[in-house]
Amino acid sequence: MSIISVYETDNSDFMYKKFASLASSYLDEPETKRSDSANVPLENLFQLLEMYRYDAFSDESRSGVLALDDVNTRPSDDEWYTKIKTALEQAVVIAYGNVSKEKAVDELEETLRLIARNTNIQSAMQKKAKKFFEKFLEELS
Amino acid sequence: MTALSKTRIVERIKLKELIVSPLLPDQLGRSSIDLRMGTVVLVARAGAQSHVDPCAYRHESIKDDDHDIIQGRKQKHERYDIPFNESFLLHPGSLALVPTFEWVILPSDLQGIVTARSSWAREGLNIATATIINPGYMGIITLELANFGEIPIKLYPGLRLAQIAFYNIDKGDGDNNYGSDGDGSEFNMSFEPKAGKLVKSDWPFIPKND
Amino acid sequence: MNPKQFLEQECKNVKEFLKDTLRYKYGSNVSKKYFSECNNRLKYISDEIDNTDPKDLVGLHKNGSLLNELTGLISRIERSSLGNYSWPFVEQLKKISENICTEQTLLNPNTPPIFHIFSGEGLSSYAIYPEQNRVRVSKNRILTIVFPRTLKHFVLLHSILGHEIGHAIWRSQSHQHKLSQIMESQLFRSGGPFLDRKTTAEWLYSDDAPNEVKAQLNIFKNKFRQFKTLTKDNFFDIFADWDAWKEEILCDFIGLLTFGPSFVAAHCQLLYAIVPSGINVGPKHPPVGFRVNLMLAASRILGYETIDGLPKGEILDTLNKFWGELKGKKQTGTWFNPFSDEQIKNVLVELQNLIDSYPPASFELPQKELLEKLFLQLVSKVPPLGFEMSSDDPVLNEVDFRHILYIGWIATHHHSQIPFDIINRLCEHAIMQQIGINTYISQTKKTAK
Numbered sequence: 001m002s003i004i005s006v007y008e009t010d011n012s013d014f015m016y017k018k019f020a021s022l023a024s025s026y027l028d029e030p031e032t033k034r035s036d037s038a039n040v041p042l043e044n045l046f047q048l049l050e051m052y053r054y055d056a057f058s059d060e061s062r063s064g065v066l067a068l069d070d071v072n073t074r075p076s077d078d079e080w081y082t083k084i085k086t087a088l089e090q091a092v093v094i095a096y097g098n099v100s101k102e103k104a105v106d107e108l109e110e111t112l113r114l115i116a117r118n119t120n121i122q123s124a125m126q127k128k129a130k131k132f133f134e135k136f137l138e139e140l141s
Numbered sequence: 142m143t144a145l146s147k148t149r150i151v152e153r154i155k156l157k158e159l160i161v162s163p164l165l166p167d168q169l170g171r172s173s174i175d176l177r178m179g180t181v182v183l184v185a186r187a188g189a190q191s192h193v194d195p196c197a198y199r200h201e202s203i204k205d206d207d208h209d210i211i212q213g214r215k216q217k218h219e220r221y222d223i224p225f226n227e228s229f230l231l232h233p234g235s236l237a238l239v240p241t242f243e244w245v246i247l248p249s250d251l252q253g254i255v256t257a258r259s260s261w262a263r264e265g266l267n268i269a270t271a272t273i274i275n276p277g278y279m280g281i282i283t284l285e286l287a288n289f290g291e292i293p294i295k296l297y298p299g300l301r302l303a304q305i306a307f308y309n310i311d312k313g314d315g316d317n318n319y320g321s322d323g324d325g326s327e328f329n330m331s332f333e334p335k336a337g338k339l340v341k342s343d344w345p346f347i348p349k350n351d
Numbered sequence: 352m353n354p355k356q357f358l359e360q361e362c363k364n365v366k367e368f369l370k371d372t373l374r375y376k377y378g379s380n381v382s383k384k385y386f387s388e389c390n391n392r393l394k395y396i397s398d399e400i401d402n403t404d405p406k407d408l409v410g411l412h413k414n415g416s417l418l419n420e421l422t423g424l425i426s427r428i429e430r431s432s433l434g435n436y437s438w439p440f441v442e443q444l445k446k447i448s449e450n451i452c453t454e455q456t457l458l459n460p461n462t463p464p465i466f467h468i469f470s471g472e473g474l475s476s477y478a479i480y481p482e483q484n485r486v487r488v489s490k491n492r493i494l495t496i497v498f499p500r501t502l503k504h505f506v507l508l509h510s511i512l513g514h515e516i517g518h519a520i521w522r523s524q525s526h527q528h529k530l531s532q533i534m535e536s537q538l539f540r541s542g543g544p545f546l547d548r549k550t551t552a553e554w555l556y557s558d559d560a561p562n563e564v565k566a567q568l569n570i571f572k573n574k575f576r577q578f579k580t581l582t583k584d585n586f587f588d589i590f591a592d593w594d595a596w597k598e599e600i601l602c603d604f605i606g607l608l609t610f611g612p613s614f615v616a617a618h619c620q621l622l623y624a625i626v627p628s629g630i631n632v633g634p635k636h637p638p639v640g641f642r643v644n645l646m647l648a649a650s651r652i653l654g655y656e657t658i659d660g661l662p663k664g665e666i667l668d669t670l671n672k673f674w675g676e677l678k679g680k681k682q683t684g685t686w687f688n689p690f691s692d693e694q695i696k697n698v699l700v701e702l703q704n705l706i707d708s709y710p711p712a713s714f715e716l717p718q719k720e721l722l723e724k725l726f727l728q729l730v731s732k733v734p735p736l737g738f739e740m741s742s743d744d745p746v747l748n749e750v751d752f753r754h755i756l757y758i759g760w761i762a763t764h765h766h767s768q769i770p771f772d773i774i775n776r777l778c779e780h781a782i783m784q785q786i787g788i789n790t791y792i793s794q795t796k797k798t799a800k
Contacts, residue, residue: 010485011413011416011486012485012486014409014413015413015486016486037391037394037395037398039457039458039490040395040488042457043456043457043487043489043490044486044487046456046457047456047484047485047487047524048485050455050524050525051484051485051524053524054524054525054527054528055528056524056525056527056528056531058521058527058531058594058598059483059484059485059522060480060481060482060483060484060518060522080485081485109457112457113457113458116457116458117458151740151743154740155740155741155742157731160731160733162728162733162734162736162738162784163736163737163738163745163747163784163787163788164738164740164745165745165747165788165791166744166745168745177787180783220434221433221434222433222434222438224433224438224439224442224786225786225787225790226790242784242787244733244734244780244784246731246732246733279732281780298787299787299790299791330732330773330776332776332780
């Protein structure tokens with residue numbers, strides 16, 4: 001029997017807020033994006049955008065193919081993404097206007113890549129990305 | 142007792158009377174087949190035993206689930222899996238048991254003798270004892286590799302380290318001599334090298350240590 | 352020590368622990384990638400903890416969870432050293448699944464996963480854990496493949512991992528999107544009890560449902576305090592996960608299409624070994640009998656039960672016995688067969704198209720000549736592989752390891768009655784030898800060029 005039981009709640013909101021805030025700071029101060037581990041927030045945002053692109057938010061929470069008798073495991077509260085998805089939708093509309101979801105995601109992902117590669121980003125692109133992160137953070141707060 | 146020629150070996154393999162599987166090209170010699178190293182190595186663990194003592198094996202066959210006997214057996218050797226393109230270093234003075242890559246089944250009228258390949262022997266790698274493969278044997282052949290040289294030898298699975306020649310038995314004992322121990326057990330096959338049965342039925346000559 | 356100081360110390364402990372794991376060997380060309388990936392993750396987490404204010408308790412808790420997760424991953428390493436699992440099978444499994452499990456990451460459109468093998472407990476420990484998509488501190492996804500330790504050499508049963516490949520590819524966003532579309536349009540929404548949660552619950556609680564299902568639902572209600580109020584209406588709120596059930600059905604199809612008949616055999620063997628009645632209803636898994644029936648129907652539709660041109664004789668008889676026994680596991684009654692043949696066929700066609708675009712993930716039936724050669728080797732107690740000596744020179748061929756597995760299963764019904772464990776060892780040995788042959792063939796081809 002372990003010394004403590006902790007019902008771990010999903011911390012995705014918290015982490016994505018942090019990642020978005022970091023990505024935004026990299027746009028303002030590119031010198032903060034120097035170390036390799038600075039790519040972790042960017043990678044996470046990229047993967048989130050891919051989930052959003054494909055509306056594929058179903059995520060890992062199960063045991064193996066033959067673990068049949070686990071009746072003590074309740075069904076997971078896998079609505080971890082509801083608030084995040086809404087925040088993404090709002091942020092895309094504010095930052096990219098009437099552009100299709102596909103195009104907006106393409107541009108955002110390209111911005112993330114340019115940040116990761118320490119490459120100069122066009123001012124218009126940078127502005128839209130900043131607006132996106134700001135709105136996304138606001139929606140998650 | 143005559144050794145089979147290449148022609149005769151090939152004939153018997155084609156007839157499926159003799160199995161050496163698989164054979165890659167250039168493995169067939171004029172009167173022998175080269176054997177390749179398999180993918181497992183057993184090396185005696187330094188410190189596992191202070192000396193080889195037949196007394197310790199006296200009860201092996203009767204106390205099969207005895208903790209001390211099993212522990213002794215399991216800890217005697219260090220076992221390594223060596224996938225292809227990985228290597229194993231055999232140090233000078235070391236003895237390693239490796240299986241052949243080939244699966245061998247001998248008919249009841251043939252005996253196999255395994256010896257080292259001379260090209261490796263010149264580097265110091267030898268088969269510690271000429272291994273006799275009994276008629277009816279089924280499975281991998283265990284090669285006892287010893288490094289008699291001064292420097293370690295790097296070995297890779299697939300290398301041809303030994304060779305086997307086949308000899309007619311003057312009078313076969315029939316088809317009831319199969320199994321890896323020639324004990325007549327139809328499904329007793331060797332998949333891996335294992336330590337030998339030191340004492341077998343010699344236990345009357347081993348003093349009791351009770 | 353305050354919590355932050357404790358976590359900082361724990362980061363140092365994890366670093367030492369990670370270095371310690373390099374005492375062992377973990378398979379060819381795996382150790383370095385896995386070590387680097389874990390090291391990178393540890394660096395990120397350590398930096399985060401260093402930069403967290405000691406008073407930011409939420410931040411410390413979150414980073415502590417990430418560190419805990421990483422420690423869990425690393426601690427499994429020592430149960431994944433070579434010798435604890437069948438490395439020949441694993442090499443072949445990686446070969447067929449790497450392409451389809453490759454995903455797009457920020458800087459690389461084709462990032463392959465890192466495979467980590469782990470030797471687990473008990474029959475039900477077969478799994479491939481793909482890690483969560485959300486919030487990862489990784490560069491490369493780690494796919495942890497778990498084998499029951501006791502079944503190390505039982506390669507015929509390892510075919511069940513085809514199902515787990517389904518879970519792994521479901522974690523890729525683009526695959527999830529396509530797979531979801533296929534399953535919804537061709538199967539779930541085209542009729543049957545998976546239109547929505549309500550329909551599935553109604554099917555489960557219907558009068559047609561077997562008595563064993565009804566009995567089991569009553570047991571849950573009466574035996575478990577948290578399910579005291581369990582009814583048809585709240586079944587998928589408080590007991591089961593409807594989306595998980597649908598994912599399981601998808602993964603069974605993926606298993607079938609990647610491993611073929613040996614998947615069906617392993618599926619039946621293992622599920623019925625754990626639940627002999629075949630009626631288990633689980634929180635994450637639909638009823639066993641329904642799943643087995645679905646796979647048997649799909650096998651029939653795919654034509655797996657026959658081999659074109661196989662003449663009458665010993666092999667055909669054994670093949671028929673094999674399929675006969677499998678079909679004997681079918682649960683009778685329409686309740687267990689809620690989907691039509693047409694629905695099953697349509698979903699198979701679409702899934703097959705998707706898997707075909709990621710060679711060599713897709714299973715293809717062997718030609719009769721190959722089947723005959725492999726069969727005759729195996730029943731003669733020779734590991735079945737792509738070697739023959741019909742002329743004076745050896746003839747070597749590449750053989751898909753899934754054909755070796757299939758022939759293994761067929762041979763379990765041969766009159767020679769080779770014990771199941773021996774057949775497994777012979778097939779495992781064959782897979783190892785075949786890797787050697789394939790290595791030889793590919794290297795000599797390169798040299799010839």
